[in-house]
Amino acid sequence: MTSRLADVAQLRGAFVGGTSGAVSLAAHALGGGGMAPSQSAVVLLILACASVGAVVSSVDIRRSPALALVLMLAAGQAIGHTTLAIASDHQHGSVPSLPMLAAHIAAVGVCAAAIRGAERGYVVAASTVATLVAVLLRPWAPQPPSVTARTRYRAKVVLRQLLASGEGTRGPPAFV
Numbered sequence: 001m002t003s004r005l006a007d008v009a010q011l012r013g014a015f016v017g018g019t020s021g022a023v024s025l026a027a028h029a030l031g032g033g034g035m036a037p038s039q040s041a042v043v044l045l046i047l048a049c050a051s052v053g054a055v056v057s058s059v060d061i062r063r064s065p066a067l068a069l070v071l072m073l074a075a076g077q078a079i080g081h082t083t084l085a086i087a088s089d090h091q092h093g094s095v096p097s098l099p100m101l102a103a104h105i106a107a108v109g110v111c112a113a114a115i116r117g118a119e120r121g122y123v124v125a126a127s128t129v130a131t132l133v134a135v136l137l138r139p140w141a142p143q144p145p146s147v148t149a150r151t152r153y154r155a156k157v158v159l160r161q162l163l164a165s166g167e168g169t170r171g172p173p174a175f176v
Contacts, residue, residue, distance in 0.1 A: 004126060008119050009057045012069070015118060016076050017053020019111040021045055024080030027103060028088070041087035048083040052076040069115060073108045 024045060028037060037045070052075070061068035081104075 004123065005062075007126070008122060009060075011122055012061075012115060012119060013053040013055075013057025015053075015111075015115045016056040016069070016072050017049040017051075019107075019115070020052055020073065020076030020080045021049035023077050023104070023107045023111070024049075024084055027077075027081060027100060027107075028084040030103075037084055037088045041084055044083050044087045045080055048079050049076065052079055066112065066116065069112050070108055073111050073115075074104075077104055077108065 025037070025042075052072075056072045056076070059068070059072070
């Protein structure tokens, strides 16, 4: 991958890992009646979502980025939700309820749109900054003037006086 594509992949991995953890934590809190998970469950969630983000940032998704992003977000949320369900005292049935499934699907759609927008915004901003830096930091060399000013001295007044003067030369004044 090129440098810019690698940067976008790292950005995508961080966003997928972060949103997977945030949505899993919010769904767990709402599904568990507002109870906060234990510290060990949160640590396991952070490790699981960091792993998901690292895997996502290493995957090349140039062929169908939207579909791959949706699948990665769904897998990240499933891993996060399962991690919290196993690590905490809150247990629900093996089949998620319809409202929980609808909330996860909606979160996947919203997060996918936000991440794709952030990727596009990053590419535009990075291109603009790279162009500005290239323009501002290029070595300055003075440009030679395009039009050279030629100066000629023509004594028009002297020529006119010589042509208008008489034929003889004027001598010194005569003493009387």
